[in-house]
């Protein structure tokens with residue numbers, strides 16, 4: 001099977017390619033990694049045609065390699081994204097995305113009465129996987145939210 005979509009965004013020499021991000025999530029992933037503040041060259045492809053997703057976003061970040069912790073945060077936004085590490089225009093490593101069991105300090109609790117809003121407390125969620133859906137349970141107010149609700153904020 002040929003993959004013509006791979007040529008929709010120019011190849012990079014060294015860095016990270018995050019592919020198969022659901023459409024409209026690419027910008028959030030950029031912010032998650034503070035890439036919009038980076039001085040490295042970042043190529044963003046939005047709403048590219050994808051046979052699997054219908055439309056997808058793709059990010060290519062030069063000279064930046066994301067670590068396991070960042071990959072587990074990415075898994076919350078885009079569980080089916082693929083992360084390729086590129087060196088000398090070749091894929092040298094594929095990072096497996098694994099859902100973290102906990103996520104701290106990334107997302108705000110959607111419950112406005114939650115103690116994490118009034119106090120200098122770092123947000124913390126337990127990640128619960130049920131059938132096809134991923135849910136996050138706030139450690140403090142114990143409310144459970146779908147992944148989409150929490151990552152939308």
Ligand SMILES: [Zn+2]
Nearest residue numbers: 109114138141
């Ligand atoms: Zn809460």
